[in-house]
Amino acid sequence: xxxxxxxxxxxxxxxxxxxxxxxxxxxxxxxxxxxxxxxxxxxxxxxxxxxxxxxxxxxxxxxxxxxxxxxxxxxxxxxxxxxxxxxxxxxxx
Numbered sequence: 238x239x240x241x242x243x244x245x246x247x248x249x250x251x252x253x254x255x256x257x258x259x260x261x262x263x264x265x266x267x268x269x270x271x272x273x274x275x276x277x278x279x280x281x282x283x284x285x286x287x288x289x290x291x292x293x294x295x296x297x298x299x300x301x302x303x304x305x306x307x308x309x310x311x312x313x314x315x316x317x318x319x320x321x322x323x324x325x326x327x328x329x330x
Contacts, residue, residue: 259325261307268294268307270325274318276305284311 257272269277280291296303296318303318 261321262324264307264309267309270318270321272326274303274322276318276321 255272256275258269258277259271260266261268261270261276267279267281269279271277274296276294276296278289278292278294281289283289294305296305298304299315299317304315305318305321306313306315308314
């Protein structure tokens with residue numbers, strides 16, 4: 238029983254350290270959000286043909302909540318990180 242309990246604790250700790258990435262709805266192939274609430278801009282060519290490398294985006298706080306600006310067809314839109322996380326990981330299951 239003790240071995241099984243230790244195994245479950247180790248297994249859960251490994252899972253907690255693993256970062257899972259999923260596409261953001263409406264921005265598939267452009268941006269992803271992780272299980273640790275990081276936002277990643279994916280490698281691609283933008284609308285003007287300029288190469289954009291994959292990178293983790295900065296998420297400044299707007300008041301007390303973190304926000305991010307996502308662009309699609311050169312149109313910027315602001316999102317709260319917590320809302321994107323909820324829509325992707327909680328509601329999207």
